[in-house]
Amino acid sequence: MSEEKSLNFIEEIVEADLSSGKYQSIVTRFPPEPNGYLHIGHAKSICLNFGLANKYGGKTNLRFDDTNPVTEDTEYVESIKDDVRWLGFNWAEERYASDYFEQLFDFAIKLIEKELAYVDDSTSEAIAQQKGTPTQAGTNSPFRDRSVAENLELFKAMRAGQFKDGEKVLRAKIDMAHPNMHMRDPIIYRIKHAQHHRTGDQWCIYPMYDFAHGQSDAIENITHSVCTLEFIPHRALYDWFIEQLEIFPSKQYEFARLNMTYTVMSKRKLLQLVNEQHVNGWDDPRMSTISGMRRRGYTAEAIREFCDRIGIAKRDNLIDVGLLEFCVREHLNKIAVRRMVVFDPLKVVLTNYEGDGEILWSENNPEDQNAGNRQIPFSKELYIERDDFMEVAPKKYFRLAPGQMVRLKSAYIIRCDEVIKDASGMITELHCTYIPESKSGSDTSGINVKGTLHWVSARHAVKAEVRLYDRLFKVEDVGNAEGDFKDHINTDSLEVISNAYAEPALVADSSDNRYQFLRKGYFCLDKDSTAEKLVFNRTVTLKDTWAKEVKKG
RNA sequence: UGCCCGAUAGUAUAAGGGUAGUACAACUGAUUUUGGUUCAGUAUGUCUUGGUUCGAAUCCAGGUCGGGCAACCA
Numbered sequence: 359m360s361e362e363k364s365l366n367f368i369e370e371i372v373e374a375d376l377s378s379g380k381y382q383s384i385v386t387r388f389p390p391e392p393n394g395y396l397h398i399g400h401a402k403s404i405c406l407n408f409g410l411a412n413k414y415g416g417k418t419n420l421r422f423d424d425t426n427p428v429t430e431d432t433e434y435v436e437s438i439k440d441d442v443r444w445l446g447f448n449w450a451e452e453r454y455a456s457d458y459f460e461q462l463f464d465f466a467i468k469l470i471e472k473e474l475a476y477v478d479d480s481t482s483e484a485i486a487q488q489k490g491t492p493t494q495a496g497t498n499s500p501f502r503d504r505s506v507a508e509n510l511e512l513f514k515a516m517r518a519g520q521f522k523d524g525e526k527v528l529r530a531k532i533d534m535a536h537p538n539m540h541m542r543d544p545i546i547y548r549i550k551h552a553q554h555h556r557t558g559d560q561w562c563i564y565p566m567y568d569f570a571h572g573q574s575d576a577i578e579n580i581t582h583s584v585c586t587l588e589f590i591p592h593r594a595l596y597d598w599f600i601e602q603l604e605i606f607p608s609k610q611y612e613f614a615r616l617n618m619t620y621t622v623m624s625k626r627k628l629l630q631l632v633n634e635q636h637v638n639g640w641d642d643p644r645m646s647t648i649s650g651m652r653r654r655g656y657t658a659e660a661i662r663e664f665c666d667r668i669g670i671a672k673r674d675n676l677i678d679v680g681l682l683e684f685c686v687r688e689h690l691n692k693i694a695v696r697r698m699v700v701f702d703p704l705k706v707v708l709t710n711y712e713g714d715g716e717i718l719w720s721e722n723n724p725e726d727q728n729a730g731n732r733q734i735p736f737s738k739e740l741y742i743e744r745d746d747f748m749e750v751a752p753k754k755y756f757r758l759a760p761g762q763m764v765r766l767k768s769a770y771i772i773r774c775d776e777v778i779k780d781a782s783g784m785i786t787e788l789h790c791t792y793i794p795e796s797k798s799g800s801d802t803s804g805i806n807v808k809g810t811l812h813w814v815s816a817r818h819a820v821k822a823e824v825r826l827y828d829r830l831f832k833v834e835d836v837g838n839a840e841g842d843f844k845d846h847i848n849t850d851s852l853e854v855i856s857n858a859y860a861e862p863a864l865v866a867d868s869s870d871n872r873y874q875f876l877r878k879g880y881f882c883l884d885k886d887s888t889a890e891k892l893v894f895n896r897t898v899t900l901k902d903t904w905a906k907e908v909k910k911g
Numbered sequence: 912u913g914c915c916c917g918a919u920a921g922u923a924u925a926a927g928g929g930u931a932g933u934a935c936a937a938c939u940g941a942u943u944u945u946g947g948u949u950c951a952g953u954a955u956g957u958c959u960u961g962g963u964u965c966g967a968a969u970c971c972a973g974g975u976c977g978g979g980c981a982a983c984c985a
């Protein structure tokens with residue numbers, strides 16, 4: 359008996375609509391504006407919209423809400439399509455609000471004919487003035503009572519390009535005293551002599567969001583139009599247009615957008631980070647964009663799992679970025695092959711080791727027997743991690759220290775005999791003895807050690823660059839922190855290790871390969887890699903209870 | 912001061928009149944050739960005041976607190 363998973367409030371609505379017979383099947387849509395790259399907040403919406411259709415046997419359209427030519431671009435269209443596909447979703451149809459410009463224009467004509475829209479010559483300042491305030495009713499525009507004929511003529515003249523930007527707008531005629539500000543004769547068309555990324559210079563008037571979104575939903579027979587909370591006050595308008603235009607009654611439902619600790623989640627801010635070069639582009643691995651997370655090594659499975667776990671509700675939320683990292687680790691632990699890489703090398707000489715060296719074996723992934731084994735060369739001179747040694751070790755320190763023993767992973771137990779320093783007192787190498795009977799797999803030494811270290815053979819090591827990322831912001835709630843969000847940027851969010859030493863089995867060929875660098879974290883190949891130099895991104899660290907212990911003191 | 916949303920452990924999210932549960936985070940311990948993984952366990956919660964009811968997180972009323980709404984943005 360598997361436990362029935364509880365439904366979120368939107369699934370409940372869908373199930374009710376299906377069981378009441380209101381709909382036989384559902385149609386949803388994911389409606390990005392192509393003016394920026396998608397971020398993890400969009401992933402939540404994508405998983406919701408596509409997830410609903412998948413679960414209830416419906417379909418989802420990808421619709422670009424491209425009604426503002428000034429900010430939009432095909433570069434964004436392409437990136438958005440890539441990201442949605444990468445996340446693992448297939449849209450039924452690729453649509454554009456701009457596909458409907460002619461139809462939308464006709465809708466506007468219909469409204470004018472019904473005396474529900476008028477051309478207004480007021481300046482934008484005057485219109486803002488007329489709107490009133492939330493607590494104060496607005497006032498009518500002096501152009502509100504133009505005749506249908508005059509409105510028709512003027513609106514067509516607007517389309518024909520007879521006016522300059524801002525000279526005239528088309529407004530819905532509703533109620534300037536309405537308690538909902540959005541119902542106070544909202545602007546539905548404005549003049550913009552601008553090149554549109556798809557329609558070129560075909561149009562010089564463009565519909566506003568409120569006059570495009572709901573109608574586009576209706577045209578596509580969207581049954582459940584899911585959006586975020588800030589559109590709640592728009593719903594009245596959404597419904598009003600559908601009713602007046604007598605078109606398919608799509609319904610809008612709102613859920614709370616995703617906020618995440620140590621992260622900004624607005625296209626405007628992300629754009630600013632890119633433009634002002636606080637990061638290296640939209641796909642910088644520190645960015646909360648889908649493309650950034652992809653480059654960093656997060657998997658689509660992990661992101662989908664995350665979206666599933668955070669749930670859907672209507673209250674504002676701030677999700678711990680740690681949950682995302684948990685999902686990433688959880689997936690990577692199962693699929694990543696293990697390799698040993700030393701970031702900050704300290705030479706170890708095995709004084710009693712004779713011969714040219716030998717080949718040892720180690721498992722590629724202890725979580726997955728099918729992942730097989732690999733060969734690792736072992737020799738007299740090795741590198742270990744500098745902070746895996748302490749001259750004066752505290753209690754409970756299981757790593758190397760003078761006189762102390764540790765196991766080298768998949769190799770032998772060694773004991774530290776002597777610490778070699780240079781003139782400045784800097785430790786340059788460790789002289790150790792190895793225990794021949796302690797070889798992994800055939801250990802007859804009877805020695806038990808608490809610590810196991812990763813290592814590489816000095817002679818066989820391969821150099822690689824490793825990029826370590828930390829959170830981009832220093833404060834938890836960036837959105838509500840004092841001052842400008844850029845004041846809180848973590849200037850130490852990128853650390854580059856240009857000469858890490860890797861075992862020779864680390865010959866990455868694709869960023870689809872996921873690695874766990876033993877005791878270090880999960881890594882993937884970066885696109886900056888060349889034949890001469892491999893570059894790895896740290897996707898996420900391993901959980902580190904020892905570091906926590908040290909911190910506690 | 913108008914209209915609209917919301918309020919359950921630290922953070923999220925369930926329970927739809929009948930035992931407040933789950934996950935992450937935290938903390939104990941066990942296992943471990945990764946101080947990883949896994950496993951076992953602990954602590955912490957219904958905004959408030961009334962009402963309805965045998966019984967309220969849930970229904971009703973008042974309050975409090977938080978958020979949104981006055982772009983020719985979406």
